Amino acid sequence: xxxALVYMILVVCKRYKEKRWDARQFIASGGMPSxxxxxxxxxxxxxxxxxxxxxxxxxxxVILACVVMHDAFGVRLHAGKQAEVLNQIVYELxxxxxxxxxxxxxxxxxxxxxxxxxxxxxxxxxx
Numbered sequence: 001x002x003x004a005l006v007y008m009i010l011v012v013c014k015r016y017k018e019k020r021w022d023a024r025q026f027i028a029s030g031g032m033p034s035x036x037x038x039x040x041x042x043x044x045x046x047x048x049x050x051x052x053x054x055x056x057x058x059x060x061x062v063i064l065a066c067v068v069m070h071d072a073f074g075v076r077l078h079a080g081k082q083a084e085v086l087n088q089i090v091y092e093l094x095x096x097x098x099x100x101x102x103x104x105x106x107x108x109x110x111x112x113x114x115x116x117x118x119x120x121x122x123x124x125x126x127x
Contacts, residue, residue, distance in 0.1 A: 037072055040065035080106070 044061040051057045083105035093100045 037065075037069050040068045 040061075044058065044065045047055070047061040048058045087104045090099055090102050090104070
């Protein structure tokens with residue numbers, strides 16, 4: 001439910017900000033709030049409530065959440081920064097260069113550490 005709610009928020013925010021509907025937001029990655037982090041955090045909290053916060057299942061769900069969040073603000077954030085640099089390089093190419101008309105890479109792929117920390121605080125405060 002948390003993931004679906006976050007996806008709905010992303011679509012509404014995109015509509016408000018850009019004055020257009022973008023259904024791709026339902027499957028897109030990146031942006032804030034993080035639907036992936038919200039989903040795994042909600043999973044971990046739900047498992048903790050159902051199975052107990054000392055259970056092996058809860059520990060496993062917390063590890064899964066940590067891996068997903070590390071990916072969101074680590075690997076994917078840096079991939080987004082690389083995409084930004086590559087887009088700038090392509091933008092500066094002469095028009096006759098074969099790659100000058102290359103479609104720009106997506107730059108918003110991950111989250112910063114503060115964004116992820118805010119999300120974790122929001123999700124755990126709803127226990």
